[in-house]
Amino acid sequence: MYRYDEFDHRLVAERIRQFRRQVQRRLAGELTEDQFKPLRLKNGVYLQLHAYMLRINIPYGTLSSRQLRKFAEIARKYDRGFGHFTTRQNLQFHWIKLEQVPDILEELASVEVTTIQSSGNCVRNITSDQYAGVARDELADPRVYCELLRQYSVLHPEFSYLPRKFKIAVTGSPIDRAAVAVHDIGLRLHKNAAGEIGFEVLVGGGLGRTPHVAHTIRDWIEPENVLAYVESILRVYNIHGRRDNIHKARIKIIVNQMGIDRYRELVEQDYAAGGVKPLLPTDEIERIAAYFAPPDYERLEDIDDELERLAAAEPAFGRWWKNNVAPHKQPGYAIVNVSLKAPGAVPGDITADGMDALADLADRYSFGELRVSHRQNLVLPYVRQRDLHTLWRALADLGLATPNVGLMTDVIACPGLDYCSLANARSLPVARDIGMRFVDADELAAIGPMTINISGCMNACGHHHVGNIGILGVDKRGKEFFQLTLGGSSDKNASLGDRLGPGLAQEDVPDAIRAIVDTYLDLREEGERFLDTYRRVGIEPFKQAVYGSVEEAAA
Amino acid sequence: MSGLIKNGELFDDPFTDATGSPEIPDGPVIVSLEQWKAHRDALIARGKPLGIKLRSDQSPEAIADDLAHFNVIALEFPKFRDGRAYSYARILRERLGYAKELRAVGEVLLEQLHFMMRCGFDAFVIQDPDPLGAYRKAAADYTVWYQPTGDGRPTAMALRRRKTG
Numbered sequence: 001m002y003r004y005d006e007f008d009h010r011l012v013a014e015r016i017r018q019f020r021r022q023v024q025r026r027l028a029g030e031l032t033e034d035q036f037k038p039l040r041l042k043n044g045v046y047l048q049l050h051a052y053m054l055r056i057n058i059p060y061g062t063l064s065s066r067q068l069r070k071f072a073e074i075a076r077k078y079d080r081g082f083g084h085f086t087t088r089q090n091l092q093f094h095w096i097k098l099e100q101v102p103d104i105l106e107e108l109a110s111v112e113v114t115t116i117q118s119s120g121n122c123v124r125n126i127t128s129d130q131y132a133g134v135a136r137d138e139l140a141d142p143r144v145y146c147e148l149l150r151q152y153s154v155l156h157p158e159f160s161y162l163p164r165k166f167k168i169a170v171t172g173s174p175i176d177r178a179a180v181a182v183h184d185i186g187l188r189l190h191k192n193a194a195g196e197i198g199f200e201v202l203v204g205g206g207l208g209r210t211p212h213v214a215h216t217i218r219d220w221i222e223p224e225n226v227l228a229y230v231e232s233i234l235r236v237y238n239i240h241g242r243r244d245n246i247h248k249a250r251i252k253i254i255v256n257q258m259g260i261d262r263y264r265e266l267v268e269q270d271y272a273a274g275g276v277k278p279l280l281p282t283d284e285i286e287r288i289a290a291y292f293a294p295p296d297y298e299r300l301e302d303i304d305d306e307l308e309r310l311a312a313a314e315p316a317f318g319r320w321w322k323n324n325v326a327p328h329k330q331p332g333y334a335i336v337n338v339s340l341k342a343p344g345a346v347p348g349d350i351t352a353d354g355m356d357a358l359a360d361l362a363d364r365y366s367f368g369e370l371r372v373s374h375r376q377n378l379v380l381p382y383v384r385q386r387d388l389h390t391l392w393r394a395l396a397d398l399g400l401a402t403p404n405v406g407l408m409t410d411v412i413a414c415p416g417l418d419y420c421s422l423a424n425a426r427s428l429p430v431a432r433d434i435g436m437r438f439v440d441a442d443e444l445a446a447i448g449p450m451t452i453n454i455s456g457c458m459n460a461c462g463h464h465h466v467g468n469i470g471i472l473g474v475d476k477r478g479k480e481f482f483q484l485t486l487g488g489s490s491d492k493n494a495s496l497g498d499r500l501g502p503g504l505a506q507e508d509v510p511d512a513i514r515a516i517v518d519t520y521l522d523l524r525e526e527g528e529r530f531l532d533t534y535r536r537v538g539i540e541p542f543k544q545a546v547y548g549s550v551e552e553a554a555a
Numbered sequence: 556m557s558g559l560i561k562n563g564e565l566f567d568d569p570f571t572d573a574t575g576s577p578e579i580p581d582g583p584v585i586v587s588l589e590q591w592k593a594h595r596d597a598l599i600a601r602g603k604p605l606g607i608k609l610r611s612d613q614s615p616e617a618i619a620d621d622l623a624h625f626n627v628i629a630l631e632f633p634k635f636r637d638g639r640a641y642s643y644a645r646i647l648r649e650r651l652g653y654a655k656e657l658r659a660v661g662e663v664l665l666e667q668l669h670f671m672m673r674c675g676f677d678a679f680v681i682q683d684p685d686p687l688g689a690y691r692k693a694a695a696d697y698t699v700w701y702q703p704t705g706d707g708r709p710t711a712m713a714l715r716r717r718k719t720g
Binding site (some may be wrong): 011155158161163243284287 | 650702703705716
């Protein structure tokens with residue numbers, strides 16, 4: 001993975017020194033909260049309902065065991081012994097004291113981690129495929145370009161005061177695990193007939209109050225020009241993006257107001273015009289690529305037959321292997337997903353002890369490296385297949401072997417009204433109720449792949465629009481209700497969910513999910529996932545199942 | 556109190572801001588885009604140093620052909636959150652070749668100075684009891700940059716390549 005050199009270290013040290021001074025001025029009353037707010041936000045410090053929250057970037061989701069141990073230490077020393085992984089490859093601590101933040105930032109810097117631009121109206125953490133570098137279907141490792149984008153976007157002089165936040169995601173696989181179509185800019189790696197790599201550039205995707213799937217603004221840009229092209233997109237947005245209304249300030253609004261063709265024309269004009277450009281010489285790309293060279297793999301064979309035998313002998317292992325383990329591009333190796341979605345757990349939460357234990361397992365079984373997925377799980381990317389069974393035992397002992405990755409209890413949820421001052425409703429109890437209601441592993445396996453996403457308000461941090469089942473918390477006259485959408489998806493055929501009907505009370509949500517699942521099981525044809533069935537039959541049968549039964553219950 | 560810092564020094568501003576005046580006073584003045592459009596020929600005929608102030612919704616492309624007439628271009632930050640003038644500054648310097656004074660006016664926070672300098676501003680109206688001291692402290696905040704701009708400061712990438720090359 002990427003390692004800081006003297007320049008990276010110096011920049012982060014200068015940033016912390018500046019923020020320490022700003023915190024001192026705030027604590028001494030020389031800065032008002034209003035003046036201080038944009039300064040703290042750009043350093044990832046939020047003021048939430050009960051305390052300050054600190055949001056840490058895990059660039060493109062790549063994490064070392066050393067960094068994870070540091071998170072555990074911070075969780076114990078400065079927080080309440082746990083942390084929360086988000087949908088944007090960030091880690092959040094929710095019980096932080098402002099006066100301790102500069103010290104925490106220094107501890108983080110010692111392991112090459114920052115909070116720079118994890119909030120604010122600027123380019124946020126660059127996100128990517130959690131399987132980058134190890135996925136069997138990958139064309140090229142997207143992390144090289146993610147790191148170049150990370151450096152490019154940190155403290156950008158021109159783009160630190162954009163109209164609104166700006167999210168960039170990169171995928172190197174045709175199967176899009178990074179949800180690039182719902183980002184402000186999405187970059188999709190392609191290979192041309194000559195075997196050269198280039199990017200398809202998408203623009204104007206996003207969720208929130210007005211969800212949009214991104215448009216392709218350019219089919220092909222060569223790697224050496226990708227930053228220059230991104231710069232032109234950002235410049236057109238910086239100049240033309242709306243600043244009169246915070247809810248209309250994202251790039252998706254201006255792209256859809258002027259139309260993608262007009263936006264493209266402005267970007268192409270800017271790109272063709274003169275000026276200093278952030279070009280990427282091939283040797284610079286190669287220099288960064290060297291950091292992402294594969295680890296020292298052993299020469300091994302795949303051992304599918306052996307694993308089948310173990311799975312047959314021990315069904316619990318079999319379920320975990322089938323659901324939580326993904327194919328690896330290196331023979332004899334596997335990608336292991338660690339579910340942070342045990343029944344009743346808060347999605348994405350992990351204790352300090354859990355972090356330490358996982359760091360140890362990463363050292364023993366995965367070259368000391370982990371990944372953070374946008375589905376709020378962790379990944380051990382380099383596991384020998386012959387270690388799978390032993391690793392499964394160790395994870396099970398830690399309560400981290402819930403075999404539900406990609407299944408309906410692998411719920412994505414924002415922190416909601418339990419923490420967040422923006423929320424209308426509590427997401428976490430809904431996630432817990434679903435997790436407790438659907439516990440039978442055989443049934444979950446029979447239901448198959450299904451995503452459930454929960455957001456506590458329209459800001460959509462739980463990405464409810466792209467959940468196969470989306471759940472949105474709304475406030476109706478001071479009472480919490482939950483509105484369901486069906487048919488959303490964030491993969492390469494991204495789609496936004498359709499609204500099922502009126503909002504439901506929290507206690508009615510699990511029954512409604514039950515009714516939706518039963519309807520799907522009744523109607524599905526051979527080999528269909530929930531999403532396939534939904535796309536074939538439409539929303540009506542589900543509407544009837546949910547609201548019919550609610551009427552019955554009321555009668 | 557406020558002070559004009561130009562090229563790193565306190566500077567007595569010879570220009571009168573005429574953007575709010577119905578009559579344009581004698582001597583060096585800074586006018587608005589509207590005044591410039593209405594009195595272009597008369598302003599040129601005066602033969603006095605001239606400046607123009609652009610609001611954040613006025614792109615410098617509007618004066619691209621007139622740049623030679625201006626000794627000062629002032630770009631306004633109506634709120635510190637409004638970042639359009641950063642792009643305008645780079646367009647003026649790097650694309651339109653404007654080389655004289657580029658002044659940041661309006662809500663200019665110390666935290667933003669290094670961004671402004673990198674985009675090509677060389678003059679700042681700073682609100683502080685000690686404008687020069689505050690400027691110097693803020694300007695020293697950072698010594699490393701990742702992005703190339705027209706100010707020619709070497710980026711981290713350039714320094715790395717120099718080291719290894």
